[in-house]
Amino acid sequence: MPRTQSPQTKSALHSKPSRGPDDQPVNFPIVGIGASSGGLDACKKLVTALPAKTGMAFILIQHLDPTHESMMVDLLAGHTAMTVLQAADGMPIESEHLYVIPPGKYLSVGHGVLHLSSPQARHGARLPFDFLLHGLAADQGTSAICVVLSGSGADGSVGLKAIKEHNGLVIAQDPEEAGFDGMPRSAIATGAVDLVLPVEKIPQAIVKYGHQVTLMRTRNGPPPQETTLDWLPEIIELLRAKTTHDFALYKQGTLRRRIARRMAMAAIQTDDMYRYLDMLRTDANELDLLAKDLLINVTSFFRDPTVFDRLTETIVPGLIRDRPSDQPIRVWIAGCSTGEETYSLAMILREQITAARSDVKLQVFASDVDEDAVAHAREGLYSEAIEADVSPKRLARFFSKDDHGYKISPELRALVIFTVQDVLTDPPFSRIDLVSCRNLLIYLRPDAQAKVISLFHFALRDGGLLLLGGSETAGEIDGGFEVISKSERLYRRIGRSRVREPGHAPGFERTLARAEQDQPLSRQTVLAELCRRLVLDTHAPAAILVNRKL
Secondary structure, three states: OOOOEOHHHHHHHOOOOOOOOOOOOOOOOEEEEEEOOOHHHHHHHHHHHOOOOOOOEEEEEEOOOOOOOOOHHHHHHOOOOOEEEEOOOOOEOOOOEEEEOOOOOEEEEEOOEEEEEOOOOOOEOOOHHHHHHHHHHHHHHHHEEEEEOOOOOOOOOOHHHHHHHOOOEEEEEOOOOOOOOHHHHHHHHOOOOOEEEOHHHHHHHHHHHHHHHHHHHHOOOOOHHHHHHHHHHHHHHHHHHHOOOOOOOEOHHHHHHHHHHHHHHOOOOOOOHHHHHHHHHHOHHHHHHHHHHHHOOOOOOOOOHHHHHHHHHHHHHHHHOOOOOOOOEEEEEEOOOOOHHHHHHHHHHHHHHHHOOOOOOEEEEEEEOOHHHHHHHHHOEEOHHHHHOOOHHHHHHHEEEEOOEEEEOHHHHOOEEEEEOOOOOOOOOOOEEEEEEOOOHHHEOHHHHHHHHHHHHHHEEEEEEEEEOOOOOOOOOOOOEEEEEOOOOEEEEOOOOOOOOOOOOOOHHHHHHHHOOOOOOOHHHHHHHHHHHHHHHHOOOOOOOOOOOO
16 A cells, blocks of 8 residues: 555545435444455454344445455355445445445445545545544544454554544454454554454454443433532542542543443443442552543644644744754643654754754653653654654654654654653743643643643743644633634733742632642641742742752
């Protein structure tokens, strides 16, 4: 398969399916299955092992020769009790049906209807499974299930992140038994796969999860959010006490949805919180898995291309222009996840410094609360799926290729310092020219968002830049930022004393007081906080208080 991709294909990959006026959402889970080389045998085993009645629909994306008619329907029909059909445009999705993609087409889902389209570019890598998964995630949410089977390449490794982000289930075939392990290994390398299983065990996991999701939709009694809310403080306290993460300042709706997803995977109904709490108290592994789920590490290289176009064309050249050689450009990526955005920014900064023939130095700091994600970022090893987002020119300049994927070059890696940091509680960096924090604030409560924005204002130089995610804003913190580009969520730091210093965002102390009401503060802690506030009130520059023992 060719390893290049045109901009047209990339835009098609992330486009949403069209919806007809009479389309109706389905009320059953939909399973997207992706396969390539060796995938036919794996798919036969999977559908053979499925029970006669699953209450679900299945869509198979098999890489096919676009110039030949497919025989997939005939090859699979004898191995399942389901109705097997080749997908057609406008075909309604029904349960107990298996739909197979036609050759040379892209297939998407929209409100219970299948939509066929042609790849917009005649040349370049075709990633039909990624295309399906993006639409399936947005359309079905928790009811979307992704299964990655045997195949070469990395199709599905981008789209499965969307399934995970929308609270769906992601399963990969065990690479050790796959005829071709490229697709499952690439999927696993994303860190977004929930289960790695032999083919014969995948049907059981699908049915168990689908059954729980259906029950959540159809059961009587209080809605899941009310039932979960009653127990949310205890779950948060368990996570705080037994893991390294405190979710007290995260949005409760986000927490409820992710907890309900973990319960579905454990085959526990959302109105049986006694049982799930007991599991969390006694099963350290489930508690860790829940914590990982709540962190939501979903990112990609050059995510939202228009944002990076704006940075490349105007913002970064402005940072470099007239910069004294003895004053480095300092960039902080807060919530860096597995490093894709960090390296994306480092690439365009390095390119623009070279283009300007400047000798200015570059310092990039990247932080995240998730130790595993930071370890992945430090390693700088990514699957072949990044070919969908990184140009061939950049792949050649900033990566080295081996059997395991693409490795960040030593030149680029040396520019970045990665660190584990909780932006809500740990000290920020300082004298920063550009802060990028994309798609983190949307998971935090308003008071915590204000706290983080205040910290960014403190970290930035006068006139420094703040880049947020597409659904986030800098808010109105006493005029601390002015808008550079509303569509790209770019802001410039203004003002000095009008913005509260770190730790003084509106309502933040009240939130901490509620979170810590059962944990009396020690005399030493109170004294340290008093000294810190006195220093900040009387002497604005950053300072350190040291005791007799240094």
